């Protein structure tokens with residue numbers, strides 16, 4: 001066991017209200033390419049042209065053809081990986097309380113996590129722009145584009161598109177959780193995009209320990225993180241959960257499990 005993992009495990013094992021902040025990096029091992037950064041989807045597709053609410057309002061068919069059909073296919077096939085499963089185990093152990101995710105893939109819920117704040121909404125559901133009805137994306141056929149509700153209204157993914165704002169309730173609850181958690185586990189996000197970027201700062205200022213798992217060092221690594229575990233989220237999360245269990249056994253005896 002390497003030293004930083006042991007340090008992170010000791011920190012988390014003593015916690016009762018950890019908040020996880022996750023991003024694209026946790027879903028890469030599930031086959032979902034990132035949107036931002038090098039090689040990301042936004043290098044190939046102009047988000048202002050195809051992921052903006054105004055673009056969708058003007059020509060929903062074009063947005064489905066260029067972007068959403070591809071997303072529906074990729075996200076429909078994706079399954080949770082060891083990173084998502086590890087967070088579920090931490091919740092089961094009474095350590096993790098809530099996940100705040102920037103992802104729209106619904107994989108935390110698929111892994112079993114119960115309290116998930118989806119900052120950017122979810123592609124798992126489609127919402128009617130006329131009557132507000134929500135449908136499971138798997139049940140929506142794409143024989144005609146854009147897909148429509150039984151009422152005739154145009155369906156849209158239940159995601160936050162460019163030009164839209166994160167619901168105030170989610171934002172306020174996330175800020176409150178960041179200010180009151182005993183540790184924040186940042187997984188697969190460099191946390192450079194607002195408003196998610198501010199959450200580790202709030203947590204740190206409020207006295208929480210910051211544990212980071214990322215494929216490469218990020219701006220958080222030097223200034224904010226108490227422990228940074230650099231590598232693939234799935235592999236590291238698996239090792240971390242095993243180490244936390246070990247620490248708990250040593251501290252409380254095997255009877256706790």
Ligand SMILES: [Zn+2]
Pocket residue numbers: 128129130131132133149150151152153
């Ligand atoms: Zn409708």
